[in-house]
Amino acid sequence: MSEHSPLDLAEGDPFGPHNLPYGVFTTADEPARRRIGVRIGGHVLDAGAAAHALGSPHADLLGRPSLNPLLAAGRAVWQEVRRELTAWVTDPAHRAAVEPLLHPLGTVELHLPYEVADYVDFYASEHHATNVGRIFRPDGDALTPNWKHLPIGYHGRAGTIVVSGTDVVRPTGQRKAPADPAPVFGPSVKLDIEAEVGFLVGTPSELGRPVPLSSYRDHVFGLTLLNDWSARDVQAWEYVPLGPFLGKSFQTSVSAWVTPLEALDAARTAPPARDLPLLPYLDDAEEEPGGYDVRISVEINGEAVAEPPFSTMYWTAAQQLAHMTVNGASLRTGDLYGSGTVSGPETGQRGSLLELTWNGRDAIELADGKRTFLEDGDEVVLTAWAPGPDGTRVGLGEVRGRIAPAAG
Known part of the structure; x- marks a missing residue:
């Protein structure tokens, strides 16, 4: 036995034997x-x-x-x-x-430690969805009528999921401000982040056979941090009537580490109280607590700008899995699904610049200048931890990405 073993960790190390991602x-x-x-x-x-x-x-x-x-x-x-x-x-x-x-x-x-089969992204934070609704529908209801009845999501692009540390080339596309007479083409000027948690599917399921809430642990191997980069100006012009497309598909970054679900048992927590009854396939009242107490931090150029709390998410990972298979869609090994932007009730808990700056109205102050959206050269780092057994912390690694200029 060596005198100073790498296995002799400092007390409280978030990557101790209780974690093992x-x-x-x-x-x-x-x-x-x-x-x-x-x-x-x-x-x-x-x-x-x-x-x-x-x-x-x-x-x-x-x-x-x-x-x-x-x-x-x-x-x-x-x-x-x-x-x-x-x-x-x-x-x-x-x-x-x-x-x-x-x-x-x-x-x-x-x-990237796994081959991604399919990628689905959800919209599960009531605080995020409410903020977005207030930004884009100031005279209407913040939430759409379906929001509290089902986990809203969209199918993304598996081939552009990259590991932490990969540069993010600024995407190019069409954009049109409300007052513009016609769309213009060029690099996005509203490049944004979305601080999320991703869930990795291991065991596949049979086509035509929904996966119930009770089978969540049988199919989901673990979770990972995820940043779903978003070109808000491209997204705003393209998304009616079918939803996100080029504004999202250019790149999604994930942590290099996948934390097994068993390492997060101490972090399980009840989701927020639901104020509308749920259909039976989504009703988790009799299931184990479906939320996770994951504390996320967002840094831009080394400065903390937000601390989104995952425990506030309205829809759980088990409900998302049940919903995306309820029509008979099958799971494949390597399927990845994102929680959607994590935002809490406080200003400093918002997981996107869209919310932090209220769509560019209120710039945030950094040491190297003000920001409404990301500039070339900016580096975004997401980190997170969750409570572990006996007062420990479970580290979830990081998702790092630096913005590179648009191609060409």
């Missing part, structure tokens, strides 16, 4: 060989090599270059693998085998 990494000496890694403190454990060294029956699953085979293996296997990983990083008897397989986080390159 999954990612995929490469090393400088083998840049083409992607491997499944599990974060422990400031290191990444080569999970496949550890499984092989310790004789795990899951060595083949953990030795793949993507999480998808593990995702497809199902909940019983997820639980078994998690028990093994916990033992490997906590039992002193395993240290001699495990320590040589730990890589300092700063020495590896992290990749």
